[in-house]
Amino acid sequence: MQDKIIMSVGQCVPDHYSIARLMNELGFDVEKVDYPEQALELLIKNKNQYALVLVNRKIDIDYSDGLELIKKIKSHPEIKDIPVMLVSNFPEAQEEAVKNGALYGFGKAELNKTETKEKILNALNIKTLY
Numbered sequence: 001m002q003d004k005i006i007m008s009v010g011q012c013v014p015d016h017y018s019i020a021r022l023m024n025e026l027g028f029d030v031e032k033v034d035y036p037e038q039a040l041e042l043l044i045k046n047k048n049q050y051a052l053v054l055v056n057r058k059i060d061i062d063y064s065d066g067l068e069l070i071k072k073i074k075s076h077p078e079i080k081d082i083p084v085m086l087v088s089n090f091p092e093a094q095e096e097a098v099k100n101g102a103l104y105g106f107g108k109a110e111l112n113k114t115e116t117k118e119k120i121l122n123a124l125n126i127k128t129l130y
Contacts, residue, residue, distance in 0.1 A: 008054045
């Protein structure tokens with residue numbers, strides 16, 4: 001496993017397990033975080049621990065807007081350089097996230113696609129799995 005971990009924010013349990021399975025396949029452990037406030041606190045406290053943050057478009061626990069968390073991460077001086085991706089199948093949501101500093105993410109329907117693995121590896125500055 002890699003030294004750093006992936007933070008997954010706001011996913012429902014089945015989606016978290018699907019994402020975690022993919023990240024484990026890529027060599028990363030995943031930390032599930034339910035609340036945006038908790039995610040911010042952990043990122044600030046342990047900023048060097050995280051390689052990537054995956055934020056659900058709609059936070060499962062309270063259905064708040066994941067884009068608001070992305071904005072907070074990207075505007076915070078201590079954590080703004082941590083790569084962030086939106087988990088959403090909607091292209092317009094992805095474009096809005098990118099406008100706010102995120103990398104172009106992926107939707108749950110795309111989890112098993114080669115392009116999704118490539119996006120994640122690029123976000124992590126990993127050129128190949130081998």
